[in-house]
Structure formats: C-alpha cells, structure tokens
Amino acid sequence: MKQNRREFVKNTGLLLGSSLFPYGLFAAPNAKKLNVCLVGLGNYSSVILAPALQMTKHCQLTGIVTGTPSKIPKWQKKYNIPDKNVYNYDTMRLIANNPDIDVIYIVVPTGLHAKYAIEAANTGKHVWCEKPMAKTEAECKSIIDACTKNKVKLSIGYRMQHEPNTQTVIKWANSKPYGKIKSLRAELGYNVGKPAKTWRLDSDLGGGAMYDLGVYPLNAARYTTGEEPISVIAQQMTTRPEIFTETDETTHFTLEFPSGVIAHCKTSLGKSMHELYVNCENGWYTLAPFSMYTGVKGKASDGKLLNQYIESQQAKQMDDDALAIINNTPVIVPGEDGIKDIRIVEAIYKSAKSGTKVNLL
Template sequence: MLVNRRDFIRNTSLALGYSLLPYGNIFSNGSQKQIGVCLVGLGNYSSTVLAPALQLTKHCKLTGIVTGSPWKIPKWQERYKIPDQNVYNYDTVHQIANNPDIDVIYIVVPTGLHAKYAIRAANTGKHVWCEKPMAKTEAECQSIIDACQKNKVQLTIGYRMQHEPNTRTVMDWATTKPFGKIKTLRAEIGYNVSNPARSWRLNAELGGGTMYDLGVYALNASRYVTGEEPISVSAQQMTTRPEIFTETDETTHFTLEFPSGAIAHGKTSVGKSMHELYVDCEKGWYTLAPFSMYAGVEGKASNGTLLNIPIRNQQAKQMDDDALSIINNTPVMVPGEEGMKDVRIVEAIYKSAKLKGKVLAL
C-alpha cells in the first residue's frame, strides 16, 4: 500500500495541477507571505529538529517534503498537514518547479549528496538552503554556487551558530577587538559516542567523518573569531577503534595559522566529550562553553562581560533570518561562498593529515 502511495505521488503530482500564480511576498489580503519550505531528506535532523523548529518560525512554514522512504509519508502528512501534491521522492524533485506552495528547497541529505540535490533544487527556480558542511569538495561547492547564480535564486548554508546572539557578539569582536589583538584560540567539539551507529557518517563516499560532521563547527568558529582566512594548516587524525572507523576519522586535531599571527588549535572527536571556544588576546580573554550546542550557548570575558543572551530556538532563528532575506530581497547572512571556504580548509586538513605535514590553506 505504501509503495502504491509513493507511485501515486510520483506519477500524478504534475497531473494534479497547480494554479500557476506569480511569485510574490504579499497575499491578496495584504498580509505578508510566509516562505514555504520543502525539506529534502527526512532523517533525524529534519525529523527531530528542523520540522519542529519550523513550527516556531514567524516568516516561514513547512509546506513540502522529499523522501525515499514511503513509510514516512503518512506520519509527516498527518503531523504537518502536507497535501499529496507537496510530497515528492528523489526522482521527482524537478517537479517542485511547478508548485507555488514551495519557495525554498532545504537540502538535508548526507553531505556527499548535497551538490547533486542542491543543483537540482536550484534548477527548479526555487531558493536553496543547504545544510553544513556545504559539500565534500570545493569543486562541488562551486557547482552549487554556479547553479544558484544561473537560476537567479538565493543560496544560504545552514550555519545556525552565525545566527545565535552570543556567537554574533564574538563575531563582532573580530572587528572591534575589545581585548586587543588575538594571540591564540582553542575550538574543541566532541562527544563520547561509545557505540557509533553504522550510518552514512562512517561512509567516506557519502561525506562521513568527524571533521566534516563536527569539526566544521570548530573550523568555522576559528574563522569567525579572527575574521581572517588561514594561510596554512597542520593536522593529525587518529582512531582508538579501527574496527569501526575503517574509512573515516574518529578524532582530528588541526592548527591554523592566520595572516595576523593568530594561531587556532582545533580538535574534534566522537571518542571524547568537549565543547569550548576560548580566545586569548593581548589584553584579556573570552570564552563560549558550550559554543555550538542546540541550546545553552553562553560564555564570559575577562572584564566580567557575560555572554548569556537567551534564544528560544536556534534553527527557528536561522530559518526566519533566511526567510527575511527572500522576502526583502537582501543578502543572506551565510552565503555559499562562506560554506565553500570551510570545505576548502577541510580538504587541506585531510591532505595535511595524509602527508603528515603543513600545507597551504589558500
């Protein structure tokens, strides 16, 4: 029965017919249009984080889904009132072009598939939101950027931390430098996962690996704290469970050198719990601990400043900010170029670990 349901949606979504209304931001009654979001991939992050967060947003709403698992469809339709014509599978993503209920296609599939589906999304003429990391390679990132530019749609990367208020303060300090020149910083994120699931995160081809999955938070933090791009990278990767981590890294340590002389020490692991960003400057220090969890991000500085502005939901704030960029036709907070910069450095980190030496990051 579920297979038939999936076939029905695949074969008839075009035939059901849509009212081909021109895109606009205002309803006929004068109220502001909410941005319709279609989630591509109904895994854990979409199911337990993004979909619930969309219920808390002001400027967007969940209007469509793309899944390769027919058994998930009835549950999602019942919970979020998604009509049959707004349900797609991976072979029918292109048909979203004809659906006026959907303004944004949000890519939430494994990293190794981001480029494939982000490009398909851009070719529908809908705006594209893509989860971090943007893709596996710099070349894939550029292909996504090119597709979005060709189709004249907005592209934003799901770096929720760059929307979080305490993190925004730290980002501002990269310019104002209230504690003087940055000397060193430490960015560490990890969880003690005693029995990692055999999931795509252990599959190198699909973009698995701790550096891609978690380490990109520490890497991105190193860049937004300094406001600079690193010039060189040194890295080491290791595992205490080679029988599990046969293709991907369990732990990665990396060091970044910046043009100003600042040095960043990053660490990420699924074998150890750690979650701190610490910045040492000429005239003081500041820290966020934890610095990238879904909730409870807070910190302090050596002058007594507390970084403790509360936020209801990071993902809701992220998506509302991105929806406003569409509504107001303004630049996005985290463009594709930002995601590509991180992926370029991730590639350099893996290269350094393989060569066991320092490599250029530019």
C-alpha cells in the same frame, strides 16, 4: 503588472531597516510566509527542523521529499501536508511547477548535497543547504553556479552564525574590546560510544569527525578572527579502527592566520569537548558550550556574560534566511562562506595524510 507568488519571492522585496531587528531586517506587515520543503526526513529534519519551522514567524513547512514511503503518512498527518506537495528523489524536479513551495532545504548526507542542491536550484526555488556545504570545493562551486544561473538565493545552514552570543563574538573580531587576538582554541567532540552503522561512518557520503563536527571549530576560528587562514597542519587518528574503518574518529588541526593568530582546533567522535576560548592582549573570552543546540553561553575576563537566550537556533536561522529572501538582501551565510570551509577541510585531509603543513594561499 501583476506578479505571481514565485516571481514576487524571487525578484521583489522591501529593504527595510531598523536597529530593533537582527541585521536591520524585518518583513512587511502583510508579507506572506515562505513555504519550505524539506529534502531528507532523517533525524535532523524530524526532531529539529520540522518542529523549529512551527516556531518561525516568516516561513512554514509545506512540502517533503523522501525516499522512504513509510514516513509519508506520519508527516502528512502531523504537518498537514497535501499529497501534491509530497515528492521522492526521482520526482523532486517537479517542484518547479508547484507554487506552494518557495524554498527547498537540503538535509541529506553531505556526500549527496551537491546532487540535490543543484536539482533544487534548477527548479527555480531558493536553496537552503545544510552544513557542511559539500564534500569538495568543486562540488561547492557547482552548487553556487547552479544557484547563480537560476537566480535563486543560496544559504548554508551554519546555525551558530545566527545565535546571539556567537554574533557578539563575531562582532568582537572587528571591535577587539580585549585587544588584539593572540591565539584561540576551538574544540568540539562527543563520545558516541559504539555507533550503529550510519552514513556518518561512510567516507563516500561525507562521514567522519571532521566533516560532521570539525566544520564547527573551523568555521568558529574564521569568524572569531575575521580572517582567512594561510596554512594548516593536521593529524587524524582513531582508537577504534574496527568501527572507524573509513573515516576519522579524531582530527587535530592548527590554523595560521595573516595577523599571526594561531588557532588550535580539535574534533572527535570519541571524546567529549565543547569550548571556544579566545586569548587576547588585554584579556580573554570564551563560549562553553559554543555550539550546542541550546544553552550556548560564555564569559569574558572582565566579568561580562555572554548569556543571551533564544528558544531555537534553527528557527532563528530559518527566519533570518527567509527575511533575506523577502527583503531581497544578502543571506548571513552564503555559499561563498561554505566553500571556504570545504577548501580548508580538503587541505586538512591532505596535511593529515602527508604529515606536512599545507599552504592555503
């Protein structure tokens, strides 16, 4: 019985293993590339994701969704996108009838992730959702439920978990080459100067340092320990209340893990910092910078270097996620991982407001 492309992409795939490929996955020699539609043509889509899609081996840009008509001609000309693959937010539901699109990548402000990820799932296409997954745990669950109902894969855009030096740190959570982890420090911040009025300063849309940047040190604390925290205590502040009228400029949070590991984390839109440092019984290791788009590198106390280079984290992320669809295997960062971060983010805001520790059990 013949299957159309949509049925093949959703339901079929060869589970092929080889130690030569990340996570033992690779595509069949004649496998077609997956067709990706970007929802939201802001800076990250235009400057990072669209160029990265030109570098991928297993997917390609074939569609766009935008609320700004003036952007359409430029994108069509640059990426050869036909009229039938161009949508706005009111018509994106019609992607359900378009065989030229296999994956819908949600790249709108965080506060809109749930709305459009659910709409994407309801088209029957696979869903990639940029991090953080959504504003609330309840919204995250609604995305997961929609993808489960429609039998499509869901992947969250945590690019660091696809980056090779970070993947080494993730493996060390289990192998413990420097002994038991005692504590860690994860810090990410930028001095953004005087930012223009953007959605990142809008609380309803998911702005603020914690949502925008803080999920990186939070996610890092979880994958570095291989554990889930049992409590958090947090403090939020701003030195520029005239700018950060609705959102946090800086957030400090401390996570306690079941093994006794304490993670000291910071994130800020007013101070530059960029390091993951892990203190162990028999040494230490660090990544600095630990979440830049390029140049992630580090070292360990015994002189070992973490300096594997890749040209594009986003290209690798999208290829890894495409291979999970093609081979019908688990994605590296599923919705179940994204919802765990947001549950903790909500607890961080609760702790900062109350000034007390919040238990996560």
